[in-house]
Amino acid sequence: MSVHPNKASQPHAELAQQFNKDEDRVNWHDETLWWIRQKRDKAAWSVPEWEWLRQTASDIKAHVLSNMHDLLTQFEAQALANGASVHWAADAAEHNAIVHRILQENKVQQIVKSKSMLTEECGLNEYLHEHGIDVVDTDLGERIVQLAGETPSHIVLPCIHWKKEEIGELFHQHLHTPKGNADPQYLTGAARIHLREKFLTRNVAITGVNFAIAETGEVVVCTNEGNADMGTHLADVHIACMGIEKLIPQRQHLGVFTRLLARSATGQPITTYTSHFRKPAPGRQLHIVLVDNGRSRQLGREAFRNSLKCIRCGACMNTCPVYRRSGGHSYKYAISGPIGSILAPNLDMRKHADLPFASTLCGSCTNVCPVKIDIHEQLYQWRQELYKEGLAPKGKAVSMKMAGWLLGKPALYRLAGKAARTVLRLSPFVVKNSLNPWYKQREMPAPPKQSFSEWYAKNKKA
Amino acid sequence: MRVALFVPCYVDQFYPQVAIATMQVLEKLGCTVEFPPNQTCCGQPMANSGFEDQQAGCNRVIVDAFRGYDYIVGPSGSCVLHIKQHLNHEDETTAAQIRSRVYEFTEFLTDVLKVKTIDARFPHRVGLHQSCHGQRGLHLSQMSELVAEPFSKPEQLLHMVEGLQLARLDRKDECCGFGGTFCVFEESVSAKMGKDRVADHERQGVEVITGADMSCLMHLEGILKRQQSPIKVMHIAEILNGA
Numbered sequence: 001m002s003v004h005p006n007k008a009s010q011p012h013a014e015l016a017q018q019f020n021k022d023e024d025r026v027n028w029h030d031e032t033l034w035w036i037r038q039k040r041d042k043a044a045w046s047v048p049e050w051e052w053l054r055q056t057a058s059d060i061k062a063h064v065l066s067n068m069h070d071l072l073t074q075f076e077a078q079a080l081a082n083g084a085s086v087h088w089a090a091d092a093a094e095h096n097a098i099v100h101r102i103l104q105e106n107k108v109q110q111i112v113k114s115k116s117m118l119t120e121e122c123g124l125n126e127y128l129h130e131h132g133i134d135v136v137d138t139d140l141g142e143r144i145v146q147l148a149g150e151t152p153s154h155i156v157l158p159c160i161h162w163k164k165e166e167i168g169e170l171f172h173q174h175l176h177t178p179k180g181n182a183d184p185q186y187l188t189g190a191a192r193i194h195l196r197e198k199f200l201t202r203n204v205a206i207t208g209v210n211f212a213i214a215e216t217g218e219v220v221v222c223t224n225e226g227n228a229d230m231g232t233h234l235a236d237v238h239i240a241c242m243g244i245e246k247l248i249p250q251r252q253h254l255g256v257f258t259r260l261l262a263r264s265a266t267g268q269p270i271t272t273y274t275s276h277f278r279k280p281a282p283g284r285q286l287h288i289v290l291v292d293n294g295r296s297r298q299l300g301r302e303a304f305r306n307s308l309k310c311i312r313c314g315a316c317m318n319t320c321p322v323y324r325r326s327g328g329h330s331y332k333y334a335i336s337g338p339i340g341s342i343l344a345p346n347l348d349m350r351k352h353a354d355l356p357f358a359s360t361l362c363g364s365c366t367n368v369c370p371v372k373i374d375i376h377e378q379l380y381q382w383r384q385e386l387y388k389e390g391l392a393p394k395g396k397a398v399s400m401k402m403a404g405w406l407l408g409k410p411a412l413y414r415l416a417g418k419a420a421r422t423v424l425r426l427s428p429f430v431v432k433n434s435l436n437p438w439y440k441q442r443e444m445p446a447p448p449k450q451s452f453s454e455w456y457a458k459n460k461k462a
Numbered sequence: 463m464r465v466a467l468f469v470p471c472y473v474d475q476f477y478p479q480v481a482i483a484t485m486q487v488l489e490k491l492g493c494t495v496e497f498p499p500n501q502t503c504c505g506q507p508m509a510n511s512g513f514e515d516q517q518a519g520c521n522r523v524i525v526d527a528f529r530g531y532d533y534i535v536g537p538s539g540s541c542v543l544h545i546k547q548h549l550n551h552e553d554e555t556t557a558a559q560i561r562s563r564v565y566e567f568t569e570f571l572t573d574v575l576k577v578k579t580i581d582a583r584f585p586h587r588v589g590l591h592q593s594c595h596g597q598r599g600l601h602l603s604q605m606s607e608l609v610a611e612p613f614s615k616p617e618q619l620l621h622m623v624e625g626l627q628l629a630r631l632d633r634k635d636e637c638c639g640f641g642g643t644f645c646v647f648e649e650s651v652s653a654k655m656g657k658d659r660v661a662d663h664e665r666q667g668v669e670v671i672t673g674a675d676m677s678c679l680m681h682l683e684g685i686l687k688r689q690q691s692p693i694k695v696m697h698i699a700e701i702l703n704g705a
Contacts, residue, residue, distance in 0.1 A: 012648070013647055013648045013649070013650075013651075016648060016650055016651045017649070017650040020650040020651065020654055023654075026654060030658070034633070041606065041607075044609050045609055047609070048609075050609035051608065051609055051610065319607065321636055321637045321639065321655050322639075322648070322651050322655075325651050325654050325655060325658075326651050356512075357644070357647060357648070358648065358651075359641070359644070360594070360637050360639060360640065360641030360642075360644050360652075360655075361510065361594075361595075361641065362594035362598070362637035362641075363594055363595075363598035363599065364594070364598070364605075364607055364635075364636075364637070366598075367598060367605055367607035367608055368607040380509075380510065383510070383511065383512030384509075384512050384514050385512075386512055387511075387512035387513055387514075392511075392512055392513070396511060397513070400507070400508045400511055400513040400516050401513070401516055403507060403508060403516070404505075404508045404513065404516030404517060404518070404519055404520070405516075405519060407471065407502040407503040407505070407508075407517075407519055407520050407523070408502070408518070408519015408520060408522060408523060409502075409519070410499070410500035410501065410502050410523055411500075413471070413502045413503075417471075417474070417475045420475070421475060437645075437646040437647075437649040438645060438646055438649075438684065440649055440653065441649070441653035441656075441657070441685065441688060442653060442656070442681065442684025442685050442687075442688055443683075443684045443687035443688050444684065445476040445477070445680050445683065445684070446476075447475075447476065448476065448477075448478055448479075450478060451474050451475050451478055452469050452473065452474045452477075452478035452481040452482065452497075453469075453474055453497075453499060454478075455478050455482065456481075456497050456499070457499070460497065
């Protein structure tokens with residue numbers, strides 16, 4: 001519970017093993033997310049043209065990725081014409097510095113921020129904290145993990161790993177609610193009062209961006225809580241932070257994505273609020289920060305470029321049987337689950353070398369994805385890439401080389417197979433021990449006296 | 463029709479009865495079945511671990527073993543899919559031929575032999591495990607993620623078996639967690655996924671878990687045996703062979 005995900009250094013498998021020590025909790029986590037997957041299925045089936053929508057969304061994003069330069073300059077020109085300020089950030093450090101500079105220019109020490117995975121990716125909260133700025137996350141789930149000193153474990157459901165009783169205790173400590181009160185409605189009310197004061201007193205609001213429309217220069221922000229609107233309407237300065245891949249060409253394309261986004265994310269037909277921010281009100285400021293942070297590099301990787309189609313719905317996490325049983329923090333990256341596992345290695349291959357292996361390649365993610373990213377194929381491709389870059393574990397490399405060599409020699413393979421089966425039959429302790437991960441929770445298959453090839457040679461070859 | 467039997471390495475070594483059943487069903491359905499003796503593995507353990515180039519030996523063996531057959535049929539969706547997607551050899555004509563002629567056992571029965579009846583009896587309550595690579599890779603069954611007409615080739619065949627009662631699962635196509643080397647490198651999640659699959663079948667009161675991929679069944683069998691469960695695993699070929 002107290003793991004700060006970005007600081008954990010153990011590989012995914014180890015963190016997942018820790019998560020699995022409490023099996024009841026794993027069951028609860030799995031069932032909660034599976035319930036959301038089922039809600040998503042129901043919502044998807046309510047739209048007969050669902051698969052057409054997915055293909056269309058994927059195609060629109062393919063067009064965006066092939067025309068990034070033109071669309072970005074079009075967006076910038078429109079946004080400037082609307083009276084917004086546009087800032088370009090090559091990486092996370094530049095992004096954080098730009099935001100800090102805007103705060104300094106406005107002499108502001110305290111701000112509110114609604115949900116933005118980009119700012120999580122850039123580590124903005126930590127950076128601003130180090131520079132003496134107080135940031136209050138206003139999304140309820142994000143506020144919960146922030147009070148607990150954690151980061152979100154899920155991009156749509158930041159505190160999905162917290163039980164309501166634990167939130168009751170956290171609120172008791174921080175918001176002085178009565179001890180033992182875990183009534184969700186009561187706790188939400190308490191958070192509302194707590195946040196209302198922040199909304200009223202803070203003069204800068206940061207938001208993320210779900211879609212940026214090149215044609216009009218406007219940004220679109222989707223929330224369920226209305227916290228982005230509350231923040232921006234009460235502040236004189238709105239800073240909207242977005243990855244450059246958030247673009248869509250025209251307003252007419254937006255409906256394709258809003259029909260897919262909430263249905264894929266939570267099974268709702270649409271988010272409660274879909275707010276368009278086009279120009280600042282008189283006397284106010286609208287800043288749009290366009291962030292690359294590795295996206296251009298990913299765009300140049302043929303096998304991985306369409307990972308940039310992602311609209312951050314989280315459906316791949318909810319469906320992933322590994323994510324549901326290992327928890328978001330085991331991925332040690334702002335974006336966890338299958339999509340995080342193909343995005344993170346682009347930023348730091350060495351640091352995230354374990355993530356492409358946190359999958360059985362079952363392919364559920366690819367087929368639930370509203371923009372049809374071939375996630376499991378990319379996981380496979382990242383594994384090849386890591387090996388080429390020399391980042392595969394040495395022991396694995398040696399054993400795989402040996403296996404590949406042996407399996408290229410049928411006669412030797414048959415001999416080795418027979419020898420291994422004989423050893424297993426006569427000295428089962430060789431594998432039935434604690435050093436064999438298979439044997440920890442599973443019995444070994446019983447080795448037969450005859451392989452099929454031996455049987456065939458005796459019984460069939462005439 | 464000359465059919466080559468493709469027997470994946472772990473089936474050859476640990477589950478000879480599955481290969482025998484596969485062969486016998488095909489023979490009963492009128493195929494001339496040959497088992498090219500020099501075969502080993504599809505190469506998946508190396509490739510899925512990131513060492514695609516280390517499967518070159520396997521590719522050579524596959525091309526030599528299966529050259530010239532009308533069809534190549536194997537009792538494992540995952541290995542068949544791997545050959546279909548990743549068989550790579552300097553003799554590209556033969557490699558391409560093999561990639562297009564290799565079939566998983568159940569799809570060969572429904573799509574090529576177009577089997578309408580099967581002479582088999584199995585008076586038991588059975589749960590079908592949908593293996594992911596067969597299902598989502600080879601489209602043996604419709605996946606629950608898509609808004610699309612449901613179908614299932616293995617189920618179609620099981621419905622032809624006299625006395626067989628097919629159970630409905632709570633999660634009809636969730637991964638069992640085997641995942642090749644995943645089963646040892648991510649042991650805790652792999653075992654938990656397997657335990658959860660087994661529990662679903664238990665809740666439906668099945669006597670036998672079947673499927674078109676022996677690797678998933680090997681993993682589930684390991685868990686069932688550890689739990690001393692009376693539930694058995696059987697490859698679908700064993701059931702279709704009359705059991």
